[in-house]
Amino acid sequence: ETGVTQTPRHLVMGMTNKKSLKCEQHLGHNAMYWYKQSAKKPLELMFVYNFKEQTENNSVPSRFSPECPNSSHLFLHLHTLQPEDSALYLCASSQPTEYNSPLHFGNGTRLTVT
Amino acid sequence: AQKITQTQPGMFVQEKEAVTLDCTYDTSDPSYGLFWYKQPSSGEMIFLIYQGSYDQQNATEGRYSLNFQKARKSANLVISASQLGDSAMYFCAMREGPGGSEKLVFGKGTKLTVNP
Numbered sequence: 001e002t003g004v005t006q007t008p009r010h011l012v013m014g015m016t017n018k019k020s021l022k023c024e025q026h027l028g029h030n031a032m033y034w035y036k037q038s039a040k041k042p043l044e045l046m047f048v049y050n051f052k053e054q055t056e057n058n059s060v061p062s063r064f065s066p067e068c069p070n071s072s073h074l075f076l077h078l079h080t081l082q083p084e085d086s087a088l089y090l091c092a093s094s095q096p097t098e099y100n101s102p103l104h105f106g107n108g109t110r111l112t113v114t
Numbered sequence: 115a116q117k118i119t120q121t122q123p124g125m126f127v128q129e130k131e132a133v134t135l136d137c138t139y140d141t142s143d144p145s146y147g148l149f150w151y152k153q154p155s156s157g158e159m160i161f162l163i164y165q166g167s168y169d170q171q172n173a174t175e176g177r178y179s180l181n182f183q184k185a186r187k188s189a190n191l192v193i194s195a196s197q198l199g200d201s202a203m204y205f206c207a208m209r210e211g212p213g214g215s216e217k218l219v220f221g222k223g224t225k226l227t228v229n230p
Contacts, residue, residue, distance in 0.1 A: 040222070042205075045219075088157055104161065105160075106158070
């Protein structure tokens with residue numbers, strides 16, 4: 001069982017819907033991330049939270065709204081998305097005080113916007 | 115400019131043979147770390163191996179080893195004795211700066227297919 005759990009695994013939503021992606025990590029890490037993976041493109045960093053504080057917002061449109069209530073949970077709230085937002089959304093965690101600490105990823109949420 | 119370049123969109127290898135996946139990187143920071151990840155069709159990104167810029171020896175982890183050539187800024191992944199389960203996408207990634215810098219920048223990946 002992965003130490004980083006994402007729900008749901010698949011999500012289909014219309015452009016006017018509001019939905020949320022959830023991520024939970026059981027690794028005791030203090031940094032959490034959202035990445036977007038589109039077809040034939042490198043993984044794109046969206047947001048970084050370090051000790052519950054947002055430390056990175058990589059020019060992400062406001063229709064994506066992250067929330068990090070504690071070091072173990074991370075949400076991505078979605079509203080009025082566009083079809084080009086369809087992608088695999090990956091959550092990850094790491095221990096930021098350890099330089100060689102890899103990111104541990106969840107299985108991702110495959111999002112389809114219709 | 116791309117920070118991480120993986121020039122091989124796809125690679126094929128026979129089962130039980132070795133394969134090398136290329137990765138070159140671009141940084142002016144003397145302190146950095148390089149990571150390789152495997153992504154099967156299920157979607158999860160699996161960490162394979164890490165190489166620090168100050169490490170004196172090439173990293174090894176089971177059947178995975180890293181051919182680290184610092185002057186050439188390359189960090190190629192070598193998979194020995196390929197198995198059918200090795201078929202997946204492989205991503206090279208880099209973290210720049212001293213400890214506390216959290217971001218990983220990824221390459222576009224290489225799709226590896228292991229043939230029986």
